[in-house]
Amino acid sequence: LMEELTLKxxxxxxxxxxxxxxxxxxxxxxxxxQINQSIIFCNSTQRVELLAKKITDLGYSCYYIHSKMRQDHxxxxxxxxxxxxxxxxxCSDLFxxxxxxxxxxxxxxxxxxxxxxxxxxxxxxxxxxxxxGIAISLITYEDRFSLHKIEQELGTEIQPIPKQIDPSLxxxxxxxxxx
Amino acid sequence: VRVKQPPEQISDKVAFTFNNLxxxxxPQKAQELKEILNNDEQLWKWVAQYLVIKRVSLEHNFHxxxxxxxxxxxxxxxxxxxxxxxxxxxxxxxLSDKQINNIPDRTLLKNLGxxxxxxxxxxxxxxxxxDLEIKSLIIEAYHTGPQExxxxxxxxxxxxxxxxxxxxxxxxxxxLMGIMSVLAEMHGLPDFKLNLKFEVEVxxxxxxxxLNELPIHNILINKEYFDKLEKQLSMPVPT
Numbered sequence: 537l538m539e540e541l542t543l544k545x546x547x548x549x550x551x552x553x554x555x556x557x558x559x560x561x562x563x564x565x566x567x568x569x570q571i572n573q574s575i576i577f578c579n580s581t582q583r584v585e586l587l588a589k590k591i592t593d594l595g596y597s598c599y600y601i602h603s604k605m606r607q608d609h610x611x612x613x614x615x616x617x618x619x620x621x622x623x624x625x626x627c628s629d630l631f632x633x634x635x636x637x638x639x640x641x642x643x644x645x646x647x648x649x650x651x652x653x654x655x656x657x658x659x660x661x662x663x664x665x666x667x668x669g670i671a672i673s674l675i676t677y678e679d680r681f682s683l684h685k686i687e688q689e690l691g692t693e694i695q696p697i698p699k700q701i702d703p704s705l706x707x708x709x710x711x712x713x714x715x
Numbered sequence: 716v717r718v719k720q721p722p723e724q725i726s727d728k729v730a731f732t733f734n735n736l737x738x739x740x741x742p743q744k745a746q747e748l749k750e751i752l753n754n755d756e757q758l759w760k761w762v763a764q765y766l767v768i769k770r771v772s773l774e775h776n777f778h779x780x781x782x783x784x785x786x787x788x789x790x791x792x793x794x795x796x797x798x799x800x801x802x803x804x805x806x807x808x809x810l811s812d813k814q815i816n817n818i819p820d821r822t823l824l825k826n827l828g829x830x831x832x833x834x835x836x837x838x839x840x841x842x843x844x845x846d847l848e849i850k851s852l853i854i855e856a857y858h859t860g861p862q863e864x865x866x867x868x869x870x871x872x873x874x875x876x877x878x879x880x881x882x883x884x885x886x887x888x889x890x891l892m893g894i895m896s897v898l899a900e901m902h903g904l905p906d907f908k909l910n911l912k913f914e915v916e917v918x919x920x921x922x923x924x925x926l927n928e929l930p931i932h933n934i935l936i937n938k939e940y941f942d943k944l945e946k947q948l949s950m951p952v953p954t
Contacts, residue, residue: 563731566730566731566734566735567727567728567730567731568727568730569730569734570730570734570769570770570773571734572773572774572776572777574734595731595735595743595747596735597735597736597737597739597740598735620737620776620777620780621737621738621739622737622739623734623735623736623737624735639774639776707773
């Protein structure tokens, strides 16, 4: 039985951007935030590979996984990511039970999903312990209706990203005891 | 002694570098840092502070990565700045008001202890008693109260974890054995909290030390010994 996913403890933001500004926006986030590990979601397998290649060239530490990769290969990448061999993971929608890596304190929707169910699977956390973190969605003009719909369907609030984000919202040890 | 914040363009680059640091790119990222900071000693001091406060205290999962960065950079000045910043922050936490539910502070202290052990003992360098006197810290905590013990015992055991990796500070190193025998004495006392007992037992197991074979010197319960200690857990009250 699937455990219920929750958005509790996750502060959700969006940034309004044009498609061609997305990588620049990502760069800014990675220069301003304090990221332990991050997961970056794209809407298609091609875009996962393209983005991963692009940001690796820009000096990011990143792996990628998507649904067209062999299962054993995916497991390997995910295992190495969990062990901290790299800092960031670009991926398509293949998590069905929420992310359960404690070190991941930032999740980025590089592409915004169409369905609230997908959004919940990407951002939501399973388990009893409150994970703290932030989720940042890059929203284009075309996404504006999905944003509104998803907020309504999930009964949650996605706020515009402020200039400064309080670290106590996503740097785990400010709230709870780590190990 | 907060170091002045550098221009935004520099702090952005440093944050980006730390957000993307991994074992496989250590040499490149170390080189990048050198290029960003040049030989500006003030900037390196700021990085030392950033590393300890923003990264090491909070990201215990990347301690060996950050220690690896120090090794790769191999700068005595940076290493000294990081070590003194580590001690400075430990002192702040040890002197702070110890409330029972302040789990964040306890976690910060544990993380700093783990890191301190790694960059001293783990590299076969001593922790100087002028910086931190561990044995008397435990004795002081015992006499001060249960809250203090909840802070100090896990902190000490995180430091001593690194002894397993050290040629010098393994059993039967007298500095280590002195501390362990105080912990053993505490373990044998009736009012010692169960979770702290476990903490001591786990530490012994890691260090491959037999808890019941440690000599007990009865210094913990000796009030005179405590009275003469230089206190590390509270500021001397001005008279």
